[in-house]
Amino acid sequence: MNSGKFESIRKKIEQGDRLNRQDAEALFKWPDILDVGELAHLVRTGLHDDRAYYVVNRHINYSNICVNGCAFCAFGKRPGDPEAFELAVEDIIGKLNEPGSHAITEVHIVGGCHPELPFDYYEEIIRAVKSWRPDVIVKAFTAVEIAHIASREGKSVAWVLERLKDAGLDMLPGGGAEIFAPSVRARICPAKISGDEWLEVMRTAHRLGIKSNATMLFGHLESFHDRIDHLLKLRDLQDETGGFVCFIPLPFLAKKSPLRDIPGPTGVDILRTIAVSRLVLDNIPHIKAYWVMLTVKLAQLALFFGADDFDGTVIEEKIGHMAGAESEEALTREEIEYLITSAGFRPVERNSFFEPLTK
Numbered sequence: 128m129n130s131g132k133f134e135s136i137r138k139k140i141e142q143g144d145r146l147n148r149q150d151a152e153a154l155f156k157w158p159d160i161l162d163v164g165e166l167a168h169l170v171r172t173g174l175h176d177d178r179a180y181y182v183v184n185r186h187i188n189y190s191n192i193c194v195n196g197c198a199f200c201a202f203g204k205r206p207g208d209p210e211a212f213e214l215a216v217e218d219i220i221g222k223l224n225e226p227g228s229h230a231i232t233e234v235h236i237v238g239g240c241h242p243e244l245p246f247d248y249y250e251e252i253i254r255a256v257k258s259w260r261p262d263v264i265v266k267a268f269t270a271v272e273i274a275h276i277a278s279r280e281g282k283s284v285a286w287v288l289e290r291l292k293d294a295g296l297d298m299l300p301g302g303g304a305e306i307f308a309p310s311v312r313a314r315i316c317p318a319k320i321s322g323d324e325w326l327e328v329m330r331t332a333h334r335l336g337i338k339s340n341a342t343m344l345f346g347h348l349e350s351f352h353d354r355i356d357h358l359l360k361l362r363d364l365q366d367e368t369g370g371f372v373c374f375i376p377l378p379f380l381a382k383k384s385p386l387r388d389i390p391g392p393t394g395v396d397i398l399r400t401i402a403v404s405r406l407v408l409d410n411i412p413h414i415k416a417y418w419v420m421l422t423v424k425l426a427q428l429a430l431f432f433g434a435d436d437f438d439g440t441v442i443e444e445k446i447g448h449m450a451g452a453e454s455e456e457a458l459t460r461e462e463i464e465y466l467i468t469s470a471g472f473r474p475v476e477r478n479s480f481f482e483p484l485t486k
């Protein structure tokens with residue numbers, strides 16, 4: 128690529144113009160990632176100055192039993208597998224009552240596509256968490272779980288979302304998007320809903336006033352073209368609904384996953400992908416450096432490559448760690464603030480919707 132192309136992209140960014148597919152391709156090919164990072168940092172700083180957000184939250188997995196059997200996933204287990212588990216609603220509340228969870232403002236609840244759990248169970252989880260603490264934000268069930276629950280109940284996605292919203296659901300997490308390209312999904316997650324179905328669940332959620340995040344799993348069998356296509360589809364839906372709060376690029380962790388022969392993305396590829404995401408997704412306000420998958424050291428660097436959010440305290444994490452994540456399972460508020468401050472940014476505690484919280 129010649130430097131003229133890079134300069135034309137720089138100009139677009141400086142003028143606030145939208146990048147197109149060719150621009151994104153050029154950014155993936157440009158040899159110096161520091162140039163790409165500099166542009167992403169310009170955008171990130173324009174939006175968020177020196178703020179780096181974090182949330183005091185807790186993850187809870189209600190079950191890892193899953194009928195999908197995705198090739199990249201070490202978390203999901205078939206029914207009867209010795210590592211399969213399923214929590215009763217009381218167990219979930221028990222986790223919230225453990226020391227360390229008292230200050231959380233968000234509960235992130237996800238599981239697999241369970242073949243048998245009744246609809247009441249999902250409603251009860253949300254009601255129980257809300258009665259544990261009415262002001263805690265419940266971010267629960269990926270678009271994949273919502274579609275699965277709807278299909279098991281023989282109801283529409285809108286019906287499921289409306290019922291869960293009535294029970295107290297505040298927001299959907301961004302998981303399960305993987306990569307939208309059908310040819311790659313056919314190899315890594317053939318039983319999962321299609322990318323278009325994932326987008327349709329999110330469209331419905333946003334129409335019903337339920338905001339969500341969005342993810343992209345990268346560094347497995349997909350091409351740069353597939354990544355760009357994924358980002359552009361999210362950007363198109365965001366133009367339509369405005370319902371995405373934050374985008375989370377998830378580097379594939381291969382080590383203990385069924386696809387363990389694939390090396391997974393390098394650090395440079397991860398930083399470049401975060402930067403390109405910031406530059407292409409001009410209508411999604413926040414980009415998360417999810418330290419669990421990135422490691423805290425790379426997450427710090429990601430703050431210079433377009434990311435503005437460090438995610439959270441998490442407390443208990445299974446999806447990444449069962450796949451071989453090398454990070455801790457939890458960070459304290461003080462540790463996160465130290466990591467952000469020592470990278471030269473200003474830590475801002477936020478709620479799930481990125482409203483700043485004063486301590």
Ligand code: V47
Nearest residue numbers: 199200300301302303340344377378379380384450
């Ligand atoms: O949906 C599964 C991915 C996701 C692997 O919305 C893997 O705020 C890497 O979505 N290597 C779960 N990734 C994590 C997630 C998330 C995390 C934090 C915050 C939010 C949010 C969402 O992890 C899954 C899947 O896409 N995943 N296996 C793996 N081997």
